Amino acid sequence: MPAPNALTPNLLCAVLMGRGPTPDSADAWMQLLSQARRANLAARLAGVVAASNLDVPYTVRWQLDGACKAQQHMTRLMRLEIRRVVGALRSEDLEPVLLKGAAYLASDLPPATSRHFGDIDVLVLKSDLASAEAALMGGGWINLDALPYDQRYYREWMHEIPPLTHITRGSVIDLHHTIVPPTSVLRVEGAELLAKSIRSEHRPGIRILQPEDMVLHNMVHLFTDGEFDNGLRDLLDLWDLLRHFSRLDGHFFDTLLARSKDLGLSRPLYHALHHLERLSGPMVPVHLAALRDEGRPSLPARLLMHWILSVGLRPQHPSCHRLGDGLARWMLYVRAHWLRMPLRLLVPHLIRKAWLQRFPPPASKSGTAA
């Protein structure tokens, strides 16, 4: 839709971080709301509006209230599902570690307050993957990907378990054995993360990653993901986590940077912090700047990554669109797969995906109502 004022593409992020300026007309507010909905951040916007007592037009206010109701419902369901997943895995004597959204909710971390939840991500030992999958299938979560190609994609090439969907409730579980794509150049041993995992204070039966690993996982995801529908949401989660953990522990950043070096994740850390600080202002203590910059790539790579990730972290909304965005997003997508897949597999995969998007099979679920 045509912009009534020239809203900058990063206005939503600025408003959500309290760095304003807030929209000055009903139309501008409505457009901001539309961006927020597209980025799965409507409930978060509602929280910021309430907390800062912002003056919003009635047309926007009632929709923010509606978004909160929807989000509360999602949270209720998510809590139930987490209990059921943990229960199902316990039947095989497995004690999984929850990741991302499920972890934030289970441990009442700040990102959970108004977050749009998606799949439930669970981490187990590589040697436990088979029994974990069996336990989940026993609980009603099955692999809906009927196509042999997709099975091979996940299991043989990516060394991952395909997402498991519950037959009646529709909740989706992603089983992982490490926090990086198993075939990527980054190598992190899942066992190392599990060994350092901790019990959630609020729910003793549930395990989560230790704080620095949780933050690094978020950063890795930002760095290696190809689809950025939730890019801004995940960046804001990162902002919440860093502020929360550094408030509890004055040396948190030191611990974080040391751990990222140990795990070989200095590059994702660099990019994540670069973009976060671009939008939020400085966060890393000055004495750690040199250590952070160890992950900095060469200038050409740095410029390219700066551009494509900047695009990726904006809402995918027409009012945020700038010339070249399509190319940037395509590059993000290809890059993410290049990071995960050997080249000999990547090209045929990309061709196949483009074909399926243009000519979807009859039972496709693309474009159905949200």
Added chain:
Amino acid sequence: MSQQVHYALSGPLRWRNLDGQWLVHCCASGATMVADPVDAALLEWLGDGPASAADLALRLEVASGAQMPPDSQQGIDERLQAWLQHGWVDVMDD
């Protein structure tokens, strides 16, 4: 045996009576149903605390003042299993 598993309500319940029939709503899962007298009794007792199918069968026998048929515990267990699927109850950790 599954009858030794203990169940607890997953959250508070809301009750309404319309024309002598009990409607009950689970706040944790949003599930709603018409509860027959047995359902109503079982849910109320689960509200007192976690219980197994055996516990509930015993309470039912005491409350009804009559000998329960031999498969009543199994019937209760089936009901609990169905309620577990719909989010009315959770399984307690042993």
Added chain:
Amino acid sequence: MTEALTLGKLRLPDLATLLREDGLLLRTGPFTFRLRSPHAVLARNVRQLYGTMPVLAASTPADFDLAIADGAPWRRFWRRQCRCEFDGKSVFEPLPAAHAYALLEWSMNWCISSHAHQYLIVHAAVLARGDHGLILPAPPGSGKSTLCAALTHHGWRLLSDELTLVDMQDGRLWPLCRPVSLKNDSIAVIRQFAPRAVFGEVTHDTAKGDVVHMAVPEEHLLQVQRPVRARWVVYPRYLAGAATQLVARQRASAVLDLARNAFNFHFQGPEGFERLCDLVEACDCYDFSYSQLSEAMSCFDVLASGAG
């Protein structure tokens, strides 16, 4: 200007330009839509079916910005498509361009039922006699739309043929007053039953067959801001050759059924349950079977006179 400008008084090219460019503002009950579309069939039907609605100032704040846009660019001149765009993305699969107006009505319903959670929204027709509301929940094929269209022309005020809006604050039912959609055989039946009814153009070959929309009588639109309290919940079923019959129905089962047929029952939490129970508690609930429309009307007259 002595008389307010209405949509029907705009010249069609001017309306089409408005739809193509800045957008047409349309208020339906509690909601204001800003509509954009390049499709001529949509412009014609909007002018015909919303003709008595006032033309709103361009500065009016809109609740929903909705576009019924073109489909894929390479289909623009051969088998042209239309698609619903909201928040910058397509909501449904594209449809043939000839279905653009029908898609508009479905999309407007989608906007409301997906976002307006200040209401508990039930998939049911709702009408009123005096201050008493009649709710007609029914699955497709039950004859609900035919009954709704007939009642609209038989002394019942139309609130909506699809979405019953129950105010979560106080349980009152709020009107939308949008055109009634009719399918296939119903079209001829209602044309005969209500010769003065205004219809749009028939859309052929939709997923539901032939579809046409019937305009809301102007006197109903004048009362669009007047809510009512629910008094009857009637489950209609058309059965060829059946006797007209109204049979009392258990209230508890009606609560479960309405919950199942609500778009956003689960979003409302326990308050939704209480609100629905309150509503049904104050209503008489019936199952209704019929085959003769005129007999059905008499039956509803009797029902209304018993309200007191």
